[in-house]
Amino acid sequence: MSRLPKKHRIAINGYGRIGQSVLRALYVDPRHSELQVVAINELSDLDTLTYLTRYDTTHGRFPVAVANDGSHLLINGDRIRALNEQDPENLPWKELDVDLVLECTGTFTDRATAERHLASGARRLLFSQPADAEVDATIVHGFNSGDLQPGHRIVSSASCTTNCIVPILDLLERHYGIENGVTTTIHSAMNDQPVIDSYHHTDLRLTRSAMHSMVPVDTGLHQGIGKMMPALSGRFECLHLRVPTINVSLMDLAINLRRPTDAASVNTLFREAAAGPLQGLLGYTEEPHASVDFNTDPRSAIVDGTQTRVSVGRLLKLMAWFDNEWSYANRMLDVAQVWLNLAGE
Numbered sequence: 001m002s003r004l005p006k007k008h009r010i011a012i013n014g015y016g017r018i019g020q021s022v023l024r025a026l027y028v029d030p031r032h033s034e035l036q037v038v039a040i041n042e043l044s045d046l047d048t049l050t051y052l053t054r055y056d057t058t059h060g061r062f063p064v065a066v067a068n069d070g071s072h073l074l075i076n077g078d079r080i081r082a083l084n085e086q087d088p089e090n091l092p093w094k095e096l097d098v099d100l101v102l103e104c105t106g107t108f109t110d111r112a113t114a115e116r117h118l119a120s121g122a123r124r125l126l127f128s129q130p131a132d133a134e135v136d137a138t139i140v141h142g143f144n145s146g147d148l149q150p151g152h153r154i155v156s157s158a159s160c161t162t163n164c165i166v167p168i169l170d171l172l173e174r175h176y177g178i179e180n181g182v183t184t185t186i187h188s189a190m191n192d193q194p195v196i197d198s199y200h201h202t203d204l205r206l207t208r209s210a211m212h213s214m215v216p217v218d219t220g221l222h223q224g225i226g227k228m229m230p231a232l233s234g235r236f237e238c239l240h241l242r243v244p245t246i247n248v249s250l251m252d253l254a255i256n257l258r259r260p261t262d263a264a265s266v267n268t269l270f271r272e273a274a275a276g277p278l279q280g281l282l283g284y285t286e287e288p289h290a291s292v293d294f295n296t297d298p299r300s301a302i303v304d305g306t307q308t309r310v311s312v313g314r315l316l317k318l319m320a321w322f323d324n325e326w327s328y329a330n331r332m333l334d335v336a337q338v339w340l341n342l343a344g345e
């Protein structure tokens with residue numbers, strides 16, 4: 001009798017928008033069937049956690065029945081241990097034999113914190129954000145997943161915006177050369193913004209109602225570009241606007257190219273890449289879309305060919321849609337699967 005292959009054992013720390021998207025993605029998309037969530041740690045009670053798994057305003061109802069038994073989330077015959085622990089050092093990762101923690105709180109961003117999860121018995125940790133410079137690697141799946149090594153312990157999946165822009169810049173750099181650029185991310189609201197004006201510790205703009213204004217906020221995207229593509233370091237200025245929608249964002253790029261081109265040639269480049277080597281990660285469309293059309297789209301970027309413009313041969317304006325939650329959750333799972341298969345765990 002053939003035995004089913006052992007699945008990699010994942011724990012989610014921080015069950016907010018990204019943590020929930022990660023779990024849901026595992027149940028609706030068979031691509032990550034080698035991964036299994038065995039525990040979720042969240043600073044909320046299990047009934048609320050169950051409810052927020054079952055119903056989701058952004059992505060709809062969970063595709064299968066969700067219940068709990070007082071200590072575990074029960075999904076499709078799977079028992080997922082529910083934990084409510086602030087301090088990573090108290091998490092039972094050793095007892096649960098956790099191969100990888102997906103660190104999705106947004107609270108912990110440095111190697112020292114990540115090592116507290118390892119001290120609790122997890123074998124590896126993947127950050128849902130750029131994290132500090134001390135991580136073993138920062139991976140944009142489809143660009144540098146080949147840099148992952150079995151010996152890596154603490155890795156970052158970069159940001160959703162970095163995952164969107166890097167495949168685009170890589171294509172443009174290889175085909176035309178990039179002199180410099182300016183980007184604006186038009187990003188849906190996030191949970192670090194209040195519904196109505198409220199206090200925020202560090203950023204005055206984040207005191208303002210998410211549902212009533214377009215709100216410019218700081219971004220580290222220029223650093224993300226420089227980290228992934230050192231040849232472009234210092235060549236990009238990046239802006240970021242939060243807008244009153246609940247999901248899906250738009251990357252707006254203005255780039256000075258080294259070699260001249262026109263809009264039709266740029267669109268051909270992206271259309272062919274989307275149908276070829278970057279299929280599944282990069283999309284291309286000429287349909288008349290609005291952002292909601294890309295809700296629950298797993299691709300890192302979908303270039304909107306109707307918006308491509310080239311001014312006097314070298315100044316390119318390009319727009320790309322991305323589901324900031326769903327695409328990123330899927331990229332985390334991509335990185336996790338590649339990494340754990342490599343490590344043989």
Ligand SMILES: NC(=O)c1ccc[n+]([C@@H]2O[C@H](COP(=O)([O-])OP(=O)(O)OC[C@H]3O[C@@H](n4cnc5c(N)ncnc54)[C@H](OP(=O)(O)O)[C@@H]3O)[C@@H](O)[C@H]2O)c1
Nearest residue numbers: 014016017018042043086105106128129160191324325328
């Ligand atoms: N949302 C996106 O589009 C997106 C895309 C890519 C990357 N990211 C990154 O992913 C991270 C999380 O973002 P998010 O949008 O998912 O935020 P979120 O919805 O606020 O989720 C974070 C969750 O972590 C919980 N948490 C905080 N401290 C914790 C602790 N010590 N132990 C366990 N749980 C804890 C929070 O609980 P409380 O609410 O009770 O504090 C919250 O439910 C951020 O770094 C963000 O930049 C987000």
